[in-house]
Amino acid sequence: MIVRDYKHNEIKVGTKVIYGSSENVAEVTEITDPDIYSHDDEYGVEKVDGYMVEISIRFDDGSTDKLRAPWVVDERAFHEPYDAPEIFEENGDLEVIA
Numbered sequence: 001m002i003v004r005d006y007k008h009n010e011i012k013v014g015t016k017v018i019y020g021s022s023e024n025v026a027e028v029t030e031i032t033d034p035d036i037y038s039h040d041d042e043y044g045v046e047k048v049d050g051y052m053v054e055i056s057i058r059f060d061d062g063s064t065d066k067l068r069a070p071w072v073v074d075e076r077a078f079h080e081p082y083d084a085p086e087i088f089e090e091n092g093d094l095e096v097i098a
Contacts, residue, residue: 003031003053003069003088009096011055011069016097019057019065025097026057029064034086037068053088067093 003011011017015028037049051071058064069088 001034001053001086001088003055003090005090005094005096006092007095008089011090011094011096017057018095018097019059020093024059026059026065028055029058030054030056034071034088055090055094057094 005011005017011028011031013028013031017026017028018024019026032054034051034053037052037054038046039049041047049068052068055067055069056064057067067090069090072087072089
């Protein structure tokens with residue numbers, strides 16, 4: 001499994017990231033195993049959000065946040081044989097600090 005930012009930089013536990021703006025520096029503390037995430041809409045009907053991982057981050061002041069990174073569908077995944085790793089991409093809130 002590969003988790004990456006929108007610039008395709010790999011994100012791992014311990015990676016330093018910018019969250020939203022350069023003033024918000026955080027460290028990745030956990031990346032969950034992939035799972036199907038969903039929510040209930042305003043009528044109580046379950047809606048599927050997608051196949052994702054959850055990324056937990058901790059800021060220097062000790063506060064935390066969680067973000068989700070969806071699976072990037074690779075067309076080759078639907079053809080046999082295919083054994084490339086699953087790729088999950090956070091959609092722009094996180095940027096790896098180089």
